[in-house]
Amino acid sequence: MRITGTFLDEISHDIPHQNWGEAEWRKDFAAMKAIGIDTVIQIRCGHRRFITFPSKVLMEKHDCYLPPVDLTDLFLRLADEFDMKFFFGLYDSGYYWIHNKCQQELDISRAVADEVWQKYGHYKSFGGWYLCWEISRTYAGMVNLYHDLGMHLKDISNNLPTMISPCIAGIKCDPNNVATIEEHQRTWDNIMAGISGAVDIVAFQDGHCDYDELADYLILNKELADRHGLKSWTNCESIDRDMPWRFPPIKWEKMLLKLEAARKAQLDKAITFEFSHFISPNSMYPSAGHLYNRYKEYFGL
Amino acid sequence: MRITGTFLDEISHDIPHQNWGEAEWRKDFAAMKAIGIDTVIQIRCGHRRFITFPSKVLMEKHDCYLPPVDLTDLFLRLADEFDMKFFFGLYDSGYYWIHNKCQQELDISRAVADEVWQKYGHYKSFGGWYLCWEISRTYAGMVNLYHDLGMHLKDISNNLPTMISPCIAGIKCDPNNVATIEEHQRTWDNIMAGISGAVDIVAFQDGHCDYDELADYLILNKELADRHGLKSWTNCESIDRDMPWRFPPIKWEKMLLKLEAARKAQLDKAITFEFSHFISPNSMYPSAGHLYNRYKEYFGL
């Protein structure tokens, strides 16, 4: 099971920024392409006041800062150049959806999506939408947010695919509030029923449970997704969640265990969070470059 | 608004040491010079038992360790070589001033200053003094410490300028004890009144409030400084205070927002904490080198 997609962690809220310009990003897209990555997912177009593109909606109505460079445009140009699909991540207010105000989050995102589609919808690489809010359990209003926004996105973009990437409520998520696999099943059966038709792809983050529990979760996720007509991808995290600081690149052995679990569950596709800090030879962390080499060796690339 | 000064973070107490020798430091001074840095500020000459130069006062009376290299001398030679001004940072006991014993802190620093001026005062780059204790509010005895020490330093050194670099008590300083802008005004009006004539430059650290609050603080700081006859510099921090570990290099966009705020406030000069870890192409953090490139691009250097 190979990784063929990656998030682009802009705007980050907990990963240090690498301060790359266009030349560095182009070099990194080439490194992605070299190991078979065909899909890039901008993780969000904004978080609180920082945004990836000069959005009128976000600057005029939500006090966001004018960014020094239009990263969304840059990513789309590079995706065109390297023949990849680009998923656009929506805006995370960092406020409304976690304060029971999902309607406001929806209103903002609808306006942003309209602006984005008009501005960037012509790029041939524009291939989907990413609904950026990450949940592990039922969360007041989130099913409606996913559903109504998903329908709107598909409506304006000729039915482009929509994706979410939730967490498994395992021991590395909130150790004081771990869901059993039965709870996980009930929760996600309900959520998927509610978003079916509006969200096409569910790519669970694979880093919050223990390595030996993962295959069971992934098999279950696939069953649930199949039942509700969704595609099941895995978000094979390349950050190491077992270390004392957040986050170094993962140990290759751990990534391999997780890819094996995904293979066993016969998932449709593996993406990762994320290439540029944690697998790339261009990363600020040299151990990411060594992970790149281990990955290439293993798959004979 | 460009950065024309930087701290030299020796002795550090919370930034990992880079283990540079003379060759690495020379290379880094050249990188500083290339972007227009004309002032280097040794952040302190000692903290607890570690010191930057073989001070008889500190080794004999305060049990400090003999350092393997005389960094103060090295910095002064390099500052001479690169035609920069060097500010000498005093000694921080890490004890007396935070235990209501400012008189002892003053006594040590006076003796250290006398030793330093005799030993290094002949360097043409010796251009000022840095009073290293960082406060955000009125602190018992600190106004006297700043005042009496400042007067002594100016007295022994033909009136060389003296500087402090306090914190703004914003949401990233102590979230449980945030000062309103009115409190900030009252506090610093009083403090500046008490140190006027003894301290010449106040360079507030700019990283403890939110980005959109900064211009208001800087404008106020400038008004207060003008009122009391002080110069107002900004310490435009190049560390990122929003990340889960202390500290990676800052995202260029954030630094730019802060420089814009300083420009708007018409401050006299911008310095940074600090170049060698957080902006330098020689830094242990590769994202610092990319920040250097973004900075150069922006200013056409």
Added chain:
Amino acid sequence: MRITGTFLDEISHDIPHQNWGEAEWRKDFAAMKAIGIDTVIQIRCGHRRFITFPSKVLMEKHDCYLPPVDLTDLFLRLADEFDMKFFFGLYDSGYYWIHNKCQQELDISRAVADEVWQKYGHYKSFGGWYLCWEISRTYAGMVNLYHDLGMHLKDISNNLPTMISPCIAGIKCDPNNVATIEEHQRTWDNIMAGISGAVDIVAFQDGHCDYDELADYLILNKELADRHGLKSWTNCESIDRDMPWRFPPIKWEKMLLKLEAARKAQLDKAITFEFSHFISPNSMYPSAGHLYNRYKEYFGL
């Protein structure tokens, strides 16, 4: 006092993995050799489910994962190639010995040792055993574990030397439970009496007390070791325990202070935890490479 041995931090539980393959490890052994390292100590052959070699005992009876590469074999081959002694670190269940079940820990380790000696005992570099559990005080059952396992290891391997590397219960160990030097003396007099004859080498970690306290501890450790017929090495840690994240490479000045204390105490040998992350020019931390250069300069290498 020069460093002539290093741990190999596989399997790590709190140090980020560098993702090296055979070529990178060979290069690093060459860098070790260049500064006079003649002894490498694999810190453990496993922790919980991750192991360094495909151990039937650990995979079949303790659910460990099959590792993608046999690191133990790789290290032994490299130790042969570079004419070094290799110490084999036992398995740390991460469970039994800290839950008052030292007998189970012993049973596992005996079986692992038998398997290991049969599999790898023929390597000429196989030069000793490392009992991997780190304690700072008397710990129920640990003396017996050290003793009985040590006797078994020596029995199966023609009396190869056995080593432990305990902590000093200083201010950087558990600040709420610091042992006085008198307590340290009583504790370790008892423990050494109990392990004498079964454990040959005690290499205390030198990073948990303050720099100015270290010589006293090391002199005492040497006296105790002499009394009980043990060799006293120092584990001169190359991690910096004074920084806000765990762990960057240490400042050269601090390492030098610790080596000076070891010289004063006339210890038999200095090893370090550990070369590859914290002193190596190949490390993911560039400041490790600079530490390597400072070390070489100081000793004229």
